[in-house]
Amino acid sequence: MTTSMVTGATGGIGSAVVRALAGRGDRVIALGRDPGRLAGSAALPGVTARAVDLRDLAALPATLDGVTGLDALVHCAGTAPVAAVADSPAALWEEVLAVNLVAAAELTRLALPALRARRGHAVFVNAAPGVHGVPGWSAYTAAKAGLRELADALRAEEAGNGVRVTSVYPAGTATELLRRTRAAFGRDYDPDACIRPETVAAAIRDVLSLPPDAQVGEVTLHPGP
Numbered sequence: 001m002t003t004s005m006v007t008g009a010t011g012g013i014g015s016a017v018v019r020a021l022a023g024r025g026d027r028v029i030a031l032g033r034d035p036g037r038l039a040g041s042a043a044l045p046g047v048t049a050r051a052v053d054l055r056d057l058a059a060l061p062a063t064l065d066g067v068t069g070l071d072a073l074v075h076c077a078g079t080a081p082v083a084a085v086a087d088s089p090a091a092l093w094e095e096v097l098a099v100n101l102v103a104a105a106e107l108t109r110l111a112l113p114a115l116r117a118r119r120g121h122a123v124f125v126n127a128a129p130g131v132h133g134v135p136g137w138s139a140y141t142a143a144k145a146g147l148r149e150l151a152d153a154l155r156a157e158e159a160g161n162g163v164r165v166t167s168v169y170p171a172g173t174a175t176e177l178l179r180r181t182r183a184a185f186g187r188d189y190d191p192d193a194c195i196r197p198e199t200v201a202a203a204i205r206d207v208l209s210l211p212p213d214a215q216v217g218e219v220t221l222h223p224g225p
């Protein structure tokens with residue numbers, strides 16, 4: 001049976017990915033830090049929930065207990081606080097880099113034997129296309145730039161092991177993260193004008209469903225016309 005692991009499974013995009021992969025019959029391990037909110041995912045057929053705070057690197061190995069083969073590891077967890085550099089203490093940088101980048105690197109490292117065993121696929125949900133040098137968002141954009149470098153290096157390193165790697169760049173997607181971010185930037189938030197999380201999840205599911213003779217390096221999702 002196809003086995004997939006999804007981080008950020010209590011979030012807008014992550015929970016949609018869990019539903020999409022469970023819907024195609026995967027056995028899904030859903031990672032989130034709030035056991036109560038994870039319970040919704042765990043109620044789906046084939047889904048097992050494991051609670052973990054991604055800032056706690058020592059807790060990451062336990063998320064892979066009993067997992068010897070992994071077909072997909074989908075990194076959806078993220079945090080995106082809005083603060084100017086002048087108002088960003090080291091603790092903010094540490095949290096944003098920990099959740100968006102360091103935990104993704106460490107979980108991938110720990111999962112590599114299981115991914116190699118299945119010639120599996122790592123997917124990194126990155127940032128909106130073209131987001132660079134945004135005033136008030138330096139920690140987030142720095143973390144996502146690092147995530148792109150992580151994905152690109154990993155793709156080259158693991159090609160010989162049959163592991164595929166995809167970065168996904170979704171534009172504004174109707175989730176709590178976007179609502180909060182738009183509010184912090186003083187911008188309007190109309191969920192109906194945004195991409196739906198289910199559509200991002202469908203793109204990820206479709207990338208994961210391709211036969212192994214090709215890999216999609218990057219997916220960029222813009223709002224429909």
Ligand SMILES: NC(=O)c1ccc[n+]([C@@H]2O[C@H](COP(=O)([O-])OP(=O)(O)OC[C@H]3O[C@@H](n4cnc5c(N)ncnc54)[C@H](OP(=O)(O)O)[C@@H]3O)[C@@H](O)[C@H]2O)c1
Nearest residue numbers: 008010011012013053054077078127128172173175177178
């Ligand atoms: N929404 C957009 O417009 C958009 C656009 C481009 C890229 N993205 C990216 O898409 C990904 C998913 O975002 P989303 O929009 O679905 O946001 P979301 O609904 O806020 O989900 C974020 C997820 O990350 C989890 N998370 C945060 N800190 C964590 C921690 N310390 N330990 C474990 N889990 C933690 C959250 O858990 P809690 O619920 O416990 O906080 C939640 O499950 C993020 O990487 C984001 O950068 C989003």
